[in-house]
Amino acid sequence: MREIINGERFVMGTCYYPEHWDSSLWEDDLERMLQAGIEVIRIAEFAWNKxxxxxxxxxxxFFDSFLELAQKKGMKVIFCTPTATPPVWLTEKYPEVLNADQDGLLYRHGARRHYNYNSPVYQKLCRNIVEKSASHYxxxxAIIGWQIDNEVNCELDEFYSESDTLxxxxxxxxxxxxxxxxxxxxGTIFWNQTYNCWEQVYVPRKTVHNTNNPHxxxxxYRFVSDSARRFVRMQSEIIRKYCKKEDFITTNGIFGNLDNQAMQKESLDFMTYDSYPNFAYCLDDYQAEDPIKDRKWSRNLAETRAISPIFGIMEQQSGANGWTTRMEAPTPRPGQITLWTMQSIAHGADFVSYFRWRTCTVGTEMYWHGILDYSGRDNRRLREIREIARKMEGMKEIAGARYAAKVGxxxxxxxxxxxxxxxxxxRVDKCSQKSLFAALQMTHTPFDYVYLDDETDWEELRKYEVLFYxxxxxxxxxxxxxLExxxxxxxxxxxxxxxGYKDLCGRCVMDKLPGKAAELTGTDIPEYSFVAPDDGRVLADWDGTKVEAAVFNDLLEPAGEQAEVLARYASSYYAGTPALIRNRYGKGEAYYFGGAFALDTAKVFLDKLGVGTPWxxxxxxPECCELAVREKDGxxxxxxxxxxxxxxxxxxKKELRELFAGELIKGEAELGAYEVKIFAE
Incomplete structure (x- = not known):
């Protein structure tokens, strides 16, 4: 049985870097971790040279010595492949392993993730280090699992080396x-881009206004995802040959230009995420008027849950964060480490590992604080971690419970x-994604992200009463x-x-819009337009309720006997034109809305479709609270x-058991600043 994410209890860990510290500190560090309730450490992700x-x-x-001590103390270990930071001997001898910017200028040694996935030399050297590490360790x-690389596609998710072009x-x-x-x-006939042979095709290069062919x-981007997935799969296949049967393989973080669902199926046992809600308070990008702030990380956790219904957190915020070159954020306030930990657990995490145990005293991340500050002495944050461990023990009955949502x-x-x-x-997608998430949060409506591909069976969708696409x-x-x-x-x-206005190559179709969705939605779109700046907020009247049709407006017409106009535009030159059509299709209903979803509009949809505030x-x-629901054994x-x-x-409103206090509660309850309560049926 796996040591973590096993459906029996919650497990706490931390990230540790024995190579950063004198070996005389190791034993005391491990003992203090165990006393605090930390029983798993992640090591070695940047330690190729060791x-x-x-x-x-x-x-x-080096790691033989450390692992011997970890085993002696009873500390479990997640061992990492160190391929996120190739050593200087490698990049100096083989500069072809380096990634490049769009002008072809190489990224040199000194940071991290400065390599490209497609260099045959780098692939060979990575196979070697993974094979040697996995066969030996x-x-x-003491080792219970493996992490591949670190934060795949973080820092850079575009690659322009010669190896990438080939x-x-x-x-x-x-x-x-x-x-x-x-x-x-x-569509290379446009602007005379036609290719005569494959040797004329490159990864995207610098052009006038940096305007590349969209197709x-x-x-x-599909190629970048494919490259990263092959790189991860290569490592996973090697590790599987040598790791113990009960050991797991994962990788951490969710980043751009990567099909994480496919990567999970091919190479991983589960996904782990790196959760840093403190980014909401970054001093160089702080938006005081944003009511969502650190709740935005629930959106990222929902994305992780779309990959792994039960998952882990490999790096959970525990201190102030920032590099010497960018990002400045304050120390978490009393209670916020607990809040953010429970935020992760509420969304499906059964393993939470804090970044990091000791704050590093050197390098770019010496301001990225961990549980302990530079001196290593006990502090407020460590006391809060101890209390979280106590709470985890008292809520172990929830481990393995699935997040419950009727909206997707x-x-x-x-x-x-x-x-x-x-x-x-x-532009339209950014508006709607932000607004839908905020509306669901503020109305206390749990939701899932659901990823479609050509293999998706409708049975996977049927548990949702309403789906937004x-x-x-x-x-x-x-x-x-x-969908039909x-x-x-x-x-x-x-x-x-x-x-429905594009095909798989991203070319605009010549069908009547909304293309393949026309029959299902009972909709025709004779005309469309961005909302003009002098239009202000374009409104639609839905049964006496005014809703904003933001950013872009499709001017609709019903098509078919079951299509019904529910709302019409109430402003701009097309006032009176249909803005929302409902089409009865079999036993269900398809709705086509002609705009992007503003916040208040999203709230109206949730209300009128009967799925808002389900509990x-x-x-x-109050709006400042998030509600998440996990279910297990009914x-x-x-x-x-x-x-x-x-x-x-x-x-x-109903008698419930408050898990931490063990009391039955009905009526008014108070939550302190940043406090979390869990109520059980």
């Missing part, structure tokens, strides 16, 4: 077979990557079939403007998280 100090010379004594009794050509040849096939897919860019937001990587390089798509510019027949079946079997689907008969909460656990710096009152 295993291979020069090419082909392998030394194991794989059977060690690999990109191969990727395209596999996909399109002929150069004529590529020219057709990319070229879309395939490039559909996503897919084709549209995510398309929005990255298409400003029209990006805000701006699916790119649609496929397979995805539409799943979901609706026909009784589901409710909401789509927004700019739906109103159980709990009444029992629900209600996490109430107060993000406010002052006490708030909540109303418990």
């Amino acid at each position: 295993i291979e100090p020069e090419e082909g010379v392998y030394t194991y004594e 794989g059977g060690h009794p 690999a990109f050509r191969h990727f395209l040849q596999e996909k399109y077979k002929t150069i004529d096939g590529l020219n057709q897919a990319w 070229h860019l879309l395939d490039y 937001i559909l996503k897919d990587y084709d549209n995510i990557w398309d929005a990255r390089q298409d400003k029209w798509h990006e 805000p701006h699916a510019s790119i649609l496929t027949d397979a995805r539409m079939k799943a 079946t979901y609706v026909s079997e009784g589901g409710k689907l909401v789509m927004g403007c700019r739906t 109103r008969e159980t709990l009444k909460l 029992r629900r656990y209600f996490f109430v998280l107060n993000y406010a710096p002052e006490s708030v009152k909540v109303e418990v």
Whole structure:
């Protein structure tokens, strides 16, 4: 059985760097960790030189010594592959392993993640270090799992080395077979971009206004994802040969240009996330008027849950964060480490590891604080960690419980990557994603992100009463079939403007819009427009309720006997034109809204579709609190998280057991500043 994420209890860990500290500190550090309730440490992700100090010379004594001590003390270890920071001997001898910017200038040694995935030399050297590490340490009794690399695609998620161009050509040849096939897919007839041979094709290069062919860019992002996944899979396959059967393999963080769902299925046992809600208070980017602030990390945790329903946190905020070169943030206030830990657990984390045990005294991250400050003495944060460990022990019955949601937001990587390089798509999608999340948070409506691909079965969707698919510019027949079946079997689907106007290559279709979604939504779109600056807020009247149709407006017409106009634009030159159509389709309903979703608009949709505030008969909460629900064996656990710096009152409408105090509660309950309470049925 796995030591962590096993459905039996919560486990606490921390990140430790024995190479940063004199060995005389190790034993005391491990003992103090164990006394605080920390029973797992992550090591070695930046320690290539400690295993291979020069090419082909392998030394194991350093980590042998540390692992022997860890085993003696009863500390469990997650061992990492060190491929995120190739050593200087490697990059000096083999500069072709380095990544480059779009002008071809190499990123030199001195930071991290300065390599490219596609260098044959780097792939060979990585295979060597992973093989040597896994074969030597794989059977060690102190090791319970492996982390591959560190934060795949962090820092840089674009790659412009010569190796990447060669690999990109191969990727395209596999996909399109002929150069004529590529020219057709990319529409290279435009601006005289037609290619005569594969040698003329490169990764995107610097152009006038940096305006690259959008279809070229879309395939490039797919290629970056494919490259990263192959790099992770190569390491996973090596580790599997040597690790113990019960050991797990994971990697940490969620970053751009990467199909994390595919990576998980191919290479990992579960995903771990690096959660830093303190970024909400970064002094160089602080938005005081933003009511969501650190609650935004619940969105990232929901993304992690879309990869692994039960997951781990490899790096949880424990101190002030910042580098010497960027980012400045304050120390977490009393209670915030607990709040952010419970935020992670509320969304599905059964393992939480804090970054880091000791704050480093050297290097770029010497202001990225851990549990202990430079002196290593006991402090307020360590006392809070001890209290969290006590709480984890008292809530172990929740371990393995699944997050419960009846609302889903559909996503897919084709549209995510398309929005990255298409400003029209990006603008509407950014508005709706932000607003939908905020509306769900403020109405205490738990939700899931649900990722679609051509293999998605509608059965995966049926547990959701309502699905939002805000701006699916790119649609496929397979995805539409799943959605059509979901609706026909009784589901409710909401789509927004700019739906269905592109194919998989990102080319605009010549069909009547909304293209493949027309029949399901019962909608025709004869005309459309961005909202003009002098239009102000374009409103639509929905049964007497005014809702904003933000950013972009599709001017709609009903198509079909079951299509019904629910709202019309109430302003701009197209006042009176349909803005919202409901189409009855089988047992369910499809809604097409002609705008992007502003915050208040999203709240109205949740209310009118009957899914907002689903637990109103159980709990009444102020907006500053988040509600998350986990379910296990027919029992629900209600996490109430107060993000406010002052006490708030909540109303418990049904008798529930408050988990930490063990008391039955009905009526008014008080949550202190940053306090979390868990109520069990």
